[in-house]
Amino acid sequence: MFTLRVLTLLLLLLLLALSARLPRSAADPGDELCLTRLSESLQDPGSRLSNWSKAAFAEPCNGFTSSLSGATCNNGRIYKLSLSGLGLRGSIPANLANCTSLQALDLSANALTGPIPPDLQGLVNLAVLNLSSNRLSGQIPLQLALCAYLNVIDLHSNLLSGPIPQQLGLLVRLSAFDVSNNRLEGQIPGSLSNRTGNLPRFNASSFEGNKGLYGYPLAPMKTKGLSVLAIVGIGLGSGLASLVLSFTGVCIWLRVTERKMSMEEVSGTFWIFR
Ligand SMILES: *[C@@H]1O[C@H](CO)[C@@H](O)[C@H](O)[C@H]1NC(C)=O
Ligand SMILES: *[C@@H]1O[C@H](CO)[C@@H](O)[C@H](O)[C@H]1NC(C)=O
Numbered sequence: 314m315f316t317l318r319v320l321t322l323l324l325l326l327l328l329l330a331l332s333a334r335l336p337r338s339a340a341d342p343g344d345e346l347c348l349t350r351l352s353e354s355l356q357d358p359g360s361r362l363s364n365w366s367k368a369a370f371a372e373p374c375n376g377f378t379s380s381l382s383g384a385t386c387n388n389g390r391i392y393k394l395s396l397s398g399l400g401l402r403g404s405i406p407a408n409l410a411n412c413t414s415l416q417a418l419d420l421s422a423n424a425l426t427g428p429i430p431p432d433l434q435g436l437v438n439l440a441v442l443n444l445s446s447n448r449l450s451g452q453i454p455l456q457l458a459l460c461a462y463l464n465v466i467d468l469h470s471n472l473l474s475g476p477i478p479q480q481l482g483l484l485v486r487l488s489a490f491d492v493s494n495n496r497l498e499g500q501i502p503g504s505l506s507n508r509t510g511n512l513p514r515f516n517a518s519s520f521e522g523n524k525g526l527y528g529y530p531l532a533p534m535k536t537k538g539l540s541v542l543a544i545v546g547i548g549l550g551s552g553l554a555s556l557v558l559s560f561t562g563v564c565i566w567l568r569v570t571e572r573k574m575s576m577e578e579v580s581g582t583f584w585i586f587r
């Protein structure tokens with residue numbers, strides 16, 4: 314009788330402890346950190362994210378819906394962030410990677426500056442990355458190749474520089490890729506431009522508007538890129554030309570003196586015969 318009472322009491326206590334934990338376990342500390350850092354590093358001159366409050370970051374999801382504008386949830390985790398065309402400024406924080414359930418990140422058509430953080434490799438579920446039409450600079454991080462589920466990478470119309478990382482070609486699910494209108498340079502990796510069957514994997518429209526990019530499906534290396542060779546060529550050419558010129562000069566001089574000498578010889582012979 315006594316043991317049964319103790320057991321019931323223990324069971325009740327356990328249930329109480331569990332129910333007290335329930336609302337807490339709904340908020341993910343990673344999501345909270347991610348949203349906090351994101352709102353700290355974004356400037357929102359149009360007050361389009363006015364309901365992004367600190368209180369909401371601790372509890373951003375209610376099942377599948379979010380109280381934060383632009384956010385979508387799935388099973389209590391941030392699953393999608395669509396903050397396109399809101400006039401946002403500032404930069405992309407490394408801690409965005411703490412939203413580890415994120416599948417779609419769209420920060421396109423804002424005025425974001427700074428680099429694309431390599432830390433985004435932590436977004437292991439990311440399928441869609443759209444950072445197009447901002448003022449992002451620096452190189453495209455090769456670490457993006459570690460987000461194995463990526464099927465959309467849209468980085469067009471930014472100020473990105475350097476080469477296109479070869480590793481991005483390893484993303485087997487990649488079906489949309491656009492880096493047009495940046496400041497990229499170097500050869501387009503064959504892994505991204507290669508023909509699959511009769512068609513190139515991504516056509517020229519994915520790459521155009523980058524002065525320094527070359528190779529299929531764009532034109533081969535521009536002659537401008539051969540400037541060092543051209544300088545050497547001009548140097549060698551002019552050297553050769555002056556050599557030829559002086560050689561001809563010497564030849565003419567020799568001919569003239571030879572002719573003079575033979576004329577003198579001829580007149581000398583006349584003298585002898587006279
Ligand atoms: C945030 O991400 C970093 C890097 O992956 C990790 O070390 C840290 O523990 C994460 N923090 C939280 C609160 O999830
Ligand atoms: C925040 O704004 C969104 C869209 O404007 C709205 O759906 C949501 O209910 C708002 N959340 C709060 C807490 O006001």
Ligand SMILES: *[C@@H]1O[C@H](CO)[C@@H](O)[C@H](O)[C@H]1NC(C)=O
Binds near residue numbers: 422466489
């Ligand atoms: C990325 O966003 C822009 C505008 O916000 C849109 O026009 C474009 O279609 C998007 N890219 C992809 C691949 O969906």
Ligand SMILES: *[C@@H]1O[C@H](CO)[C@@H](O)[C@H](O)[C@H]1NC(C)=O
Binds near residue numbers: 503504507508
């Ligand atoms: C296609 O890509 C593979 C590896 O990325 C490379 O070995 C091969 O030469 C490429 N083929 C063409 C036609 O570019």
Ligand SMILES: *[C@@H]1O[C@H](CO)[C@@H](O)[C@H](O)[C@H]1NC(C)=O
Binds near residue numbers: 516
């Ligand atoms: C290039 O590919 C895109 C989609 O991937 C397509 O809409 C466009 O028509 C293609 N352009 C050319 C010239 O083939």
